[in-house]
Amino acid sequence: MSRPIHSERHGCSERAQVVQNENSELKVATAHPPLKCRYRGITMHPLRKLRESGNPTAAQVGELLAENIVFKSPILVRPITGREVIAAIFAQSSATRGSGTYTAEFKLDERTTFLRWMGTMDGHKFESLEVIVDNEQGLIVERTIALRPYPALKLFRDAMYASLKDMLPHDVWDYPTP
Numbered sequence: 793m794s795r796p797i798h799s800e801r802h803g804c805s806e807r808a809q810v811v812q813n814e815n816s817e818l819k820v821a822t823a824h825p826p827l828k829c830r831y832r833g834i835t836m837h838p839l840r841k842l843r844e845s846g847n848p849t850a851a852q853v854g855e856l857l858a859e860n861i862v863f864k865s866p867i868l869v870r871p872i873t874g875r876e877v878i879a880a881i882f883a884q885s886s887a888t889r890g891s892g893t894y895t896a897e898f899k900l901d902e903r904t905t906f907l908r909w910m911g912t913m914d915g916h917k918f919e920s921l922e923v924i925v926d927n928e929q930g931l932i933v934e935r936t937i938a939l940r941p942y943p944a945l946k947l948f949r950d951a952m953y954a955s956l957k958d959m960l961p962h963d964v965w966d967y968p969t970p
Contacts, residue, residue: 835897835899836897837897837905837907837924838856838930839853839856839882839924839932839935840894840897840907842856843886843894844893844894847883847886847887848882848883848886849883850876850879850880850882850883851879852883853878853879853882853883854875854876854879856931856932857875857878857879857931857932858875858927858929858931858932858933859874859875860873860933861873861874861875861878861931861932861933861934861935862933862934862935863878863881863882863934863935863936863937864934864935864936864937865881865936865937865939866937866938866939866945866949867939867945867948867949867952867953868960868964868965869963869964869965869966869967870963870964872960872964877959877960878935880956880959881952881956881960884952884955884956885952888948888951888952888955889911889913889918889920889948890911890912890913890914890918891911891912892909892910892911892912892918893909893910893911894907894908894909895908895909895910896908900923903925903926903927903928904923904924904925904926905923905924905926906921906922906923906924907920907921907922907924908920908921909922912944913944913947913948913951914944914947916943916944916947917941917944918939918940918941918944918945918948919939919940919941920937920938920939921937921938921939921940922935922936922937922938923935923936953965
């Protein structure tokens with residue numbers, strides 16, 4: 793007999809099951825073996841660990857990214873590629889998005905991680921949901937992010953535009969006008 797549980801400690805999470813054996817003893821078994829950084833015995837993705845350590849630099853973020861990384865964000869109209877530019881975007885995002893904390897982390901498979909972050913943007917509630925895909929070497933090859941609610945997303949997008957408008961091509965910020 794078993795029932796699934798969810799264990800959270802200090803913003804980290806790990807899926808586990810409580811299992812009752814033939815002697816009626818209850819034991820906790822993790823659902824997925826640890827594949828990434830560990831914090832008090834719980835798996836933590838390296839990007840999350842870096843972001844929780846403070847405001848990372850583009851160089852620090854770049855160490856976690858594959859050369860062929862693809863970033864998909866609701867603040868941009870098309871995906872962005874390339875380690876250098878995406879490292880700058882991620883570093884700026886950490887500095888721009890305001891205070892908050894990761895509230896959930898789940899391994900979807902061996903190379904795919906889901907993260908949920910909740911915080912504020914200019915005093916308004918702000919939430920991000922993201923899927924990170926790593927390659928065989930553990931470097932990030934894809935990150936797709938969803939942000940809500942829309943008014944906070946707009947504040948975030950406007951702040952990111954002000955910081956990155958000279959770095960990114962104009963056609964990534966808006967659809968072409970007919």
